Amino acid sequence: MILPLKIVNNLGLFTGLVVAIMTFTLLGIEEIARQIENPFGYDENDIQLDTICQAMLKNIQDLISLPPSVQTYEQEIKSKLNDIAIAQEFRTTTDSET
Numbered sequence: 001m002i003l004p005l006k007i008v009n010n011l012g013l014f015t016g017l018v019v020a021i022m023t024f025t026l027l028g029i030e031e032i033a034r035q036i037e038n039p040f041g042y043d044e045n046d047i048q049l050d051t052i053c054q055a056m057l058k059n060i061q062d063l064i065s066l067p068p069s070v071q072t073y074e075q076e077i078k079s080k081l082n083d084i085a086i087a088q089e090f091r092t093t094t095d096s097e098t
Contacts, residue, residue, distance in 0.1 A: 008015045039047050
């Protein structure tokens with residue numbers, strides 16, 4: 001508030017210009033703070049939560065509509081157990097030969 005009175009001695013006629021630039025800057029910062037304070041409204045520059053939520057809902061519905069996976073690991077497990085049994089049998093036979 002008293003800044004113009006303080007700088008008038010140093011700047012002379014340019015005091016008005018400096019005060020106008022500083023005022024514009026401070027009011028701009030204030031407006032940015034006001035916009036950031038409530039980002040979830042319906043203004044043009046607010047976050048579009050309705051659009052984001054609708055996209056998420058569509059993606060979830062797409063995932064839910066897929067048939068459940070019928071992939072079973074039974075055959076894979078049996079194959080690996082068979083490989084382990086063969087390896088153990090091979091080790092047993094080679095150990096008994098030596």
